[in-house]
Amino acid sequence: MSTQPRREPTRLVPVPNPNKIPERDVDKSPILECRHLGIDFGGLTAVKDFNMAIGRTEIAGLIGPNGAGKTTVFNLLTKVYQPTRGTILLDGMDTNSMNTVQVNKAGIARTFQNIRLFDNLTVEDNVKLGLHNHISYGMWSGIFRLPSYWREEKVAHDRAMELLSIFDMGYLAKFKAGSLPYGAQRKLEIVRALATNPSLLLLDEPAAGMNPSETAELMDNIVKIRDMFGIAILLIEHDMNLVMGICEGIAVLNFGQIIAKGTPDEIKNDPAVIEAYLGKKKEG
């Protein structure tokens, strides 16, 4: 799957105040480790000293008020932005020299806050594009319809339908992605990301615009995906029921800095978090 050579884990200065990863993942190295990650846009520091470790099968949450820098963290992880400072270790591999495409091949897949599908292509083709790097026939086999074309397109079709069936979307396969209802588009984005066979899935506000019953279904599905694929999931979400319901570790971001890390119960009672969300209690 990964075309990058497996490198030895880079040894760096230890991170102060490391967050805990779930018990079952402790004996394995974390899938993602961010150390002192930061980015400046001109004079503005959007993210600073971001430290986080995610276990191999953990569902982690990244929360914070609007404009805290959550999506910027996603963009740093997927190399849409190049970090100004710090290191990202994906499975012990430094992603510093990689671009977006290579990061995806190395195992990070993502969805977007404002849905980005290939609107004019069919649902099936959208998923097949996720499988792009797992189909290997070349341009000439495609043009002259050589046997490898038929063989691999068949495999890709079967795999795409299998992935779509996770969300019971198989019957939508022939429709244009742009014509789907909003909720189905969100699900399709997740399916497309899963098709790239990631080891870490980044979900940017998966429940945005969903009603409570849809959110509940989504929660079940996120857990189902984790169990089925055995992957780690990091999600940004404003819906606290979802975050507190399924995340095992949560990091709270405010003004580009982590102000709290811990389990849902710890976060709920953290004074710094309460202050960030609700403001300071009036003295006296």
Added chain:
Amino acid sequence: MSLKQSGRRLSKQSLNGFINYGIVIVAYLVVQLMISQGLMSNSLQSLLVPVCCYVVMAVSLNLVVGVSGELSLGHAGFMSLGAFSGIIVSVTLQSVIDLAPLRLFISMVVGALVGGIGGVIVGVPVLRLRGDYLAIVTLAFGEIIKNVIMVLYVGVDENGLHFATSEAGLNLTEAGTAIVKGPMGAVGVVKVSTFTAGILLVLFTLLIVQNMVHSRSGRAILALRDNRIAAESVGISVTKYKLMAFVTSAALAGAAGALFGLNYSSTLASRFDFNTSILILVFVVLGGLGNIRGSIIAAALLYILPEMLRNFDVSKYRMLIYAIILILVMLATNNPTIRNFFLQLRQQAQERKGGQAQ
């Protein structure tokens, strides 16, 4: 029922492709029939090969502008590359290969290769950038090619090919011939292009473009057009696939150029200027971006139209009429009222069909 439906839907795209092949083959047969019955004037017959060339040009440009979503304003430049390299190859091989169709074939292959190499040279630096840089660079490229060929002298003798910037600089022996003479263009070319070869090139172009669009590579190209950021996030390399579309298109333009160049006894470099590039772009836009069949029909009709108008009394105003027709077609295809009218017609036809089935 559902199985039947899915089967029908699956074959829809390949059916569309077969209809395009069918249109081309039927057009070929009709034209051959008309020629054999003496129904076609000589002036019209002389248009057959150029029409094939322009159809190939339009379909290949559609791969860049319509499918890949990049604006290219120098498509005639690649045609020019193919035309002159094709002519040089054909004249050079004249004494070696007697069989004209084989010589034409080799010329077209070389034309495609040279066009493709031109595509790589233009595409590699430019397609890494975002925005309209390709339009600017291809525009310049077309002009550069034109001006380079204007000062280029190419000759052949028993020692091989000679390149120079003046006729005297060629240093040809007695038996040698100058093929390209700078501003006079290529002269003394033996015409080897045939309508059949043109139709075969059109069919080959359709095969490449249509099959490419419905394969892994084509999907990636379409995805980049729809949403570049999302395509990168699923691991699709932008430069690779943009370049693939661009170079394929340039190579097909090169082959069409070779066919075009070998259809005339002399060819001027100024024939492949900016106006020609725009003409091809007009075919693509009027035929519909990404619509292959539209490109074929628009290129064929709009190329023949001004020549047909020559035959009537109105020949003085032929370019005026051509312009008016262009505007009317543009209005007809983009006007919401007219569109809705045609949409309604189609719906009514469908309802009638549905009614009959019951």
